[in-house]
Structures are given as structure tokens and as C-alpha cells.
Amino acid sequence: MASFGVTTTSRPKRVDELIDSQLMAKLDQVDVMSRKIFSGKLQGERRSKKRGMSVEFADYRHYVHGDDLRFVDWNIYARLDKLFIKMFLEEEDLSLIIAIDTSSSMDWGNPSKFVFCQRLAMALGYIGLVNHNRVSLYAFSDAGLRPLPNLRGMRRTQEMGSWLLNQPTGGASNFDDAMRGIALTRQGKGVMIVLSDFLYKEGYEKGLRYLSGGGYDTFCMQVLAPEEIDPGKAGLAGDLRLTDIEDDDVAEVTVSSGLLRRYKENLDAYCGKLREFCVRRGMMHLTIDTATDLNVLLLDYLRKRGLLR
């Protein structure tokens, strides 16, 4: 009972503890998918609305003076004696931005919410790098916004891992300022993934509104520990003085089945409200239990929800 919610597993020290080689091999086949098609800065591997240089055929059009003769379809010319230009789909890169909550409340739960977010961010970032996307990471707490911008290519994997391992936890989230900072410093458009428990006393609405502009395809991943999802099952009982580890706020409770039932109803309502808020603004909301297997989450669940393919 004394260890209720307290993280017992140690934090990963090396990059290969964040993501093992077997998972990396599986993730090589996976790509980040945006529900929106954005134009990128560099030529990449992503289908664009623009016609361009990929090998995937799109359409024909009549030849006009000045067109590159390399794209004339000579077979049609031989048959019809007319010049047609073959057009191909343009492929562009994708911006993948991962924002991680490093407040004190994330360093809680068994398994720890923060460790879970480190591993999840590592895996998602790795997918982005493997597919030549532009990956940016942000850690946020009341200590400020710590960025790792514009990584590209697999050779930046080690750098990304080291950055994740060195992120400290502590203090409050300061979610509004963090999201405002990300929105102001963003470069280009792409997929935004926010990893947090979203349990903010000041509310999440203002912060998420910064992300609701047309620039991002935003995924709000609400990471909750099993002790938060079902505290009764995790062993919370008795007359307790609950202390908030972020701001030392106190709630005195006598744990009973009625109280636990009401807590669950409130949690469901809170998550439902967050989900509704996200859906109304074109964002995707996912609630993830830290006890979930990362393999299952990445290769099955996130594929079904449309983040990965």
C-alpha cells in the first residue's frame, strides 16, 4: 500500500534500453501517416497534391512549348503523332513534431508514465527518421520548452535517443505556454504528437487551441497509469490524505466503493470531454494505459487509429 503509484522501475540509461533492435526492425516497415496532405520543404517520400518527379504516374497533358522533352511519352507519339507529357505525383517530406510532458506528475505510476512516453517518443521519432521525415522533439514543463529541432535521416537516431534520456522531470506542466511556444516556433506543417496525462488544473483548452490551426494533424495521446485508471484495483484503500506531487495540494478522502465509482465516472467524463474537444477541432485523442505493450500499441493500435501505416 505504501508503494501505491510510486515508480519502482529504474529509468533507461542507454538508447538501446529505450528501443531495442527487434522493435526497430519491425518499425522499419512502418511510416507515419497524416490524415491531411501537407506540402513539405524538401523532396521526400510522401505523396503530395502537387504533380512532380516521383515514379507514380498521375496523368497526361498536351505538350506545350518549353516542357521538358524527357517527359514526352514517345510511345503515344508513335501511335498518334501527337506530343503528350506524362505527369507524376510529387513526393515530399513530412514534419513530425513530438511534444513530451516532463512535469512531476508524469514521473508517477507503475509503469512510469514518463518512461512510457520516452519509449513511445523514441519509437515514433525513429519511424520518422527512417522514412526521411523532418523530426522535431520538444520537452515541456514549468522550467520551459526544450527543443530538439529538425532531425532527418537514420543517422540522427542516436542523437534523438540521448536527448530523450537526458530530459529531467519536475515542476508543473505549464501546458499553455509550452503549446504557444511550439506553435510560434514551428517550421512547416506536419503531424504533431502530444504525450501527456492532460491532467492540468488550469485546463488544457487554451493550450490545445494553439495547435488547432490548419498547420498540424494533431494527435493528443493521454498517457495514464493503471493506478489512475482503476485506483481500487491498484490497492488504494482506507482513510487517506492525498497529496498532489506537483503542487502539494491535499484532498482528504475515505476510500469507499461509492467514492471509487464516482472517481471513475469523473475520469470517464474528463477523458470524454477532452476527446470531444479534440474531435471538434480536427484532432485525434487517444487514451493509453502505461501497462500497454509498446509493440501492440505501435504495430496494432496506432495503425488502426490512423497514425501509422
Next chain:
Amino acid sequence: MTWLSPLTGLMLAAAVIPPLILLYFLKLRRRTQPIACTLLWKKSVEDLQANAPFQKLRRNILLLLQLLALILLILSVMQPQVQAGQQTGGKTVIIIDNSASMSATDGPGGITRLEHAKQLAKQRVEAMYRGGLFTGSPGETMVIAFSDRAEIYSRFSGVRQQIVAAIDRIPPTHGETRIGEALQLSRAYTTNVVDIMGEARPTGEPAHIELFSDGNIADLADQVLRPGESLTFHEIGTSDADNVAFAAISAERPFDRPTSVAVFASLLNFNQHEVICDVQLSVNDTARGIREVTIQPARTDPTTGELIPGRNNVVFAPFEQPRGAVIELANLREDALMADNIAQLVVPPPRQLSVALVRSNYRILEAALDPEGMRLQRLDVLTLDQFEQLASDGLLDQYDVVVFDNQAPETLPPGRYLTFGATPPIEGLNEFGTGGSQLILSTRVEHPVLQNVTLDDLRISEMALLQPRDDVQILVEATGGPAAVAVSRGSLHLIHVTFDPLSSSWPFKRSFINFIYNALEHLGHIGEAVTSEELRPGEVLTARLPASAQSIELRTPDNITHRITAADPTQLSWGPIRLAGAHLLSWTVPGVTGSSRETRPFAVNLLSETEGNLAVADSIDIGQDSFEGSRAAAASHTPLWPWAIALCLALLMVEWWVYHRKVYF
């Protein structure tokens, strides 16, 4: 409520309750537990501000349960007693069911349900007006009895003897059970109606209703209790009461034997087992025969839960009875309700018809209407002018049927008519010309007028063409349209043949005579049952006596003779009828009957499936409220300490369960 040892209980309370509360103050120590976020917990917890000592106790269910258990224990030590049937002030309406089913003899010691209900009601009144330490004012009580109509036996009174006497006066009736009027009466005396903006508002205090009934109330679904009204349902009777009842009785004089009578009856078995009954036929109190009838057991409809009684019929073959008679069928098997074991009929003597024929010169119809062959009482041959004169003088009532032979009067007053040829002047028969040679296409063979009438070889040389309205029934259809139609509008009944028989081959056919005979019999006996008026309890007896009738008396089945004073004996009425059975009306006519009395019997039968079903309702539903039946008699001192102990034990079990859930869940 009285207490036998209150001091002991108070001392015990002082000794144990404060320490218990003190223990709870000491017990509330909380352990610190770090948690990620208190946001959701704060929303969930209601005792966050539980710093003040009494707020800590506010929602502590365990302490509450333990306190309640202790209080109950202390109360039981104080030995409380209560007077059952206690009433403290206010208005009470005692409503007693005296319908037919309450005459069932399944009460304690073989008394009727009504007698049992009256006993219980009197016990209730005695308990209310006995007085006691905490009873206060007993208030006022009203007594109403109801069957198919309600009657007040005592208005609101606080005098016990008056109320008990009123209950004793309630007689049994054989009416159906309808409570609506009783509730209205009770409200009429508890409501000072103030009509504000067309809305009646009660200004008096609503009454508490004490209903003594077996619960089989026909109009219960239509009732609703007004705000403030309350009801106690005292369930009377047993559910396994034995009953077999007559459901219907009728008599018929056969077509070919008008001086004979055949009797038909239907019996219902409300028991869950098969029964065998002996049904005895009596004519003028003389037994004529017995039939054994086996009736299947009643069954319960699986979808509605209603009891469907077993049913069987009994038929007594035609027997010679040329004169009028009182016919009685009696089920000789004894059961709980005797009132529905007898069914009676008053059969008048066979009647011959008086017919008028309105004709011109031809005598073919006059020959066909031979009074002897047609068994007519008389046949008067009239001209059209004579008919018009009789109609204007209002003297057409002397004829049962008027036959027109190709004659059309100016107007046709209400009556019964058989017309040939000329179209009678009534709405819905629109003549639009004359048709030539006609053949018969179809006949409505099921109509009584066309029994034994074959029209296949009938040839018509000339026929009026009619456009009948929708309410005109076409009996015979010819190639040019209807050849015979029937019209029935209120007291006007008409059968019209659209051609003159002399313009056809019909007079030479046997079907012509059969048609006329059928038409006269049909028209002459329309609306006339072979039996005299059939009456049910609750209805009003009406009779048309000679204008000079005097000393009119009615003897009811309970052998009580009621003198009837009537201003106009030709329009005599008496009622409502309360009991089933033979009612005998008698009178004298000075100068005609001398000192001897003329008599006329009336049969009143309880042919009610609702009242025959003696099953007792465990509860009754009025509007949204359901009231469980109470079989408790009124009033004696009832010790309550065993209940307090039992409740205390139950509370301790609940407390243990709550504690277990809180600690271990």
C-alpha cells in the same frame, strides 16, 4: 404509542451513545499518500472540508447505522406498544362494497363477504374512537356503500354509535362493482368547490379512504386519487371460493310450433376444476326437467393473467306452453354465490298479427293475405284515403304491418310496411324510370324474408328502376336494378318490391306466398323478443299499466312489498333494482278487476361474468398507485419491541456489509 419502561431506555441511551460518537472522533486519522494529480479526486470527494468535528460525522454511514441500531435497541428496552387502527384527526371515508360478489358465503364461519366487511369496518371504527394516550382527536367518518351506484349511509360524523349503525344498515345488492360514484360522493363532502376561471378547486381537507372490498372493481382503471388523498384497502373474501354462474338465458318459440317454448342457457365455471351441475327447468314454479351439465375448469390467460371461466350450454327441447309463463332455470349445485344460480324469464303468450292492406281494385294480395292461412288476428282492407285519415289521426298503431298494393301515400309515418309496385315516399329510394322485361340475377338468401323463396324462374314484364342509397339493403337484384329492398330507419321498417306482382309471373309461384308470410313475420316481430323485457340489477323497472290502475305494489325477491305511488300509471317506473330474482308487480282497476289484483311478473337476472368471478384481488391499482390488500382486523395493543430488535439485527448486518465493502471491497 405507549412505553412500558421509558426511564431504563433513556439511561441506556445516555450511557452508550456519547461514547460511540467519541470513538468516531478518535478514529478519524488519515494517512498521507502522494498522488499524480488531485484534480479528479477533489471532484469526487464530498467531505474535503471535513475539518469541523460535526462535518466529519455528517456522511459517515457506519456511524449512522451504528447509532440507528443502538437507538432501536434502546427503544426495544423501552417496550413500545401501539394501538392498531389508530386515527389522529382528519376525515375518514369508509367505503364498503355491497355488490353481488360480496354476497358470496366464504367469510369466516360461512357468513357473507358483506357481513365480514361490515364486521371489520365496525372494528375499525371502534378502534378509531376508543381513544388512547397519543391518539388525539379521532376526526370524522363517513360511510358509503357502493355496487353499480353509491349510497351514503352516514355523512361525516364523530359519533361512533351513528357510524356503526350506518354500517349495520348496508344491505346486500346484486349490482356490479363500480367505485367511481362512491369516490365522487366522498369528495363532494370533503371539497368546497370554488369555481375560479372554470376550475374546481378543493378547499377542504382530503380524506383518508378505507375501502372494504374483494377488489373486483370494474371501473378501477378509470379512477385516480386526488392530491392528498390516501387509501387503505381491506381485502375481503378468499381466492378459492367455489362458483358456477349462469351467463345467459333465452327462450324461443319455434317457427312451426308457436305454442311451444325452447329454453337455452349458458353456464360459467370459475373453479380450477371440472364441475358437474344439475340444471332444473321450472315453469310457473313447477319442475319440468333436469339436465346434467359438465363444465370445463377455468384457465388463466398466459398473456393477460385474466381468469377465463369454463363454459357450457344447456338446451331444453321445445315444450308445449301456449300461455305466458315464468320460466326458471336453477343450478342445483351449491356454491359460494347463490344469486347467480338461478336465471328466470317471463315468456308472454304467442301473439298474432294485425295487418292492414291498402289496395285499389285488384284483389290478388287480399287473397294472398288470407287471415286463416297467414295466422293473422285480423286483416283490414283500406283505401288510400282511409289510410291517410288513420295516419293523420295517429291510429296506425293498431296494425302491426301495413301492406300497400301498388299504392303510394303522400307521407309514410313511422311503422312497419310491406309495399308492392309504387315507390314509397321515403328518402333513399330514388326512382329514375321504368324498366322492361327483367330476370332475377341474385337474391340475399340469408335474409329471413327470403327463407324458402326461390325466384330463379320469376319473369317481370315491367319494373320501377331505383337508385337506392347506401343504407338501403338490396334483397333481390334484377337485370334492371333492385327488385326488392329493405329499409330500417329508427322506428320505420319497410320492405319494398319494386314491381307490381300483376306485372310478373310471381302470383303463380309458391314463392309469392312464402315471401309475404316471411315479410309479415319479420316486420311484425321486429324488436320483439319472445320474452318480455330482460332486466339486470341496477336498472330501472318500467311498466305501462292502465291509466286507472290503483294500489300498485311490487314484491321484490326478498319478499318485501313496496307500495308505488304513481301519478301516471301508464308510465310507471321503479328502481334501481337491487336484487336479482322474480319481481311481481300487482295493481287493481276499480270497476274492472274488482277486489282481485292484476299481476305482471318481471325477471331480473344477475348474468355478470365480473361478479361471478369470486377471486379476490391481492392489491388494487388506482392511477399510478398500487395498494396492497390488508387482512388485518382493527385494533388492539401491539407490542413493537420484537420489530425493533429485528430491525436492529438487520441494521447490524447492513453495517457489517458496509464496513466489509469499505475495508476490503
